Amino acid sequence: MKVLKFIGIGIVGIIALLLIIALIVPKDYTISVSTTIDKPQKVVFDYVKMIKNQENYSVWVMKDPKVKIEYTGVDGTVGSKSSWVSEDDNVGVGSQQITKITPNRIDVDIHFEKPMKGDDSAATIVEAISENQTKITNEFYGHADYPMNLMSLAFKDFIKKDQAQNLANVKKILESQP
Known part of the structure; x- marks a missing residue:
């Protein structure tokens, strides 16, 4: 009986500690990843502004070959939109x-319905380093209310890894073009 009481107190203590840690973890966060592409800024910018091109480099799109994507508006312009439906919870x-x-x-602006509801935003920044070299940065701006903000500590690593792979894919695609 004392062992069960000790285990119960231990579990309550761990939960309390996690809730206290969540009090100091920021609710808003930015995840930023950059790479350099050996192509002119205009070439890189014109490629990444087209949402449909994400089919070629986005790890999230490639996780489910059966994902259904609908595009509305004029691709690469303000207001253009892609909506996706996937049975795979990694895509949602x-x-x-x-x-x-x-x-x-x-x-x-990014809107998530499944597996969890949420609204976040992101930016792709494309800066010329020289005539034929460009720095590209992906930034993801997230928000998680208390106590879910504690989960953002692990979530950020997953997003950062995927962002880095997306940029590596863009680099490979663009640098392989003449």
Whole structure:
């Protein structure tokens, strides 16, 4: 009986500790990954602003070959949108829409329905380093309310890994083109 009481107190203590840690973990976070592509800025920018091109490099799209994607609006312009439906929980159900385009930045709003509901945003920043070299940065802006903000600590690593792979895929695609 004392052992069960000790285990119960231990479990309550761990939960309390996690809830205290969640009090200091930020609710808003940014995940940023960059790489350099040996192509002119315009070439890189014109490629990544087209949402449909994500079919060629996005690890999230490639996780489910059966994903159903619908595109609305004029691709690569403010207002264009992709909506996806997948039975795979790694892909889920959601949409992204371009909200702003400047000469070196594309901003999107992302809406998730499944496996969890949520609204976040992201940006792709494309900066010329030289005439034939470009720095590309993917940024994801997330928010998690208390106490779910504790989960963002692990979640950020998954997103960062996938963002890095997406950029590696874009680099490979663009640098293989003449």
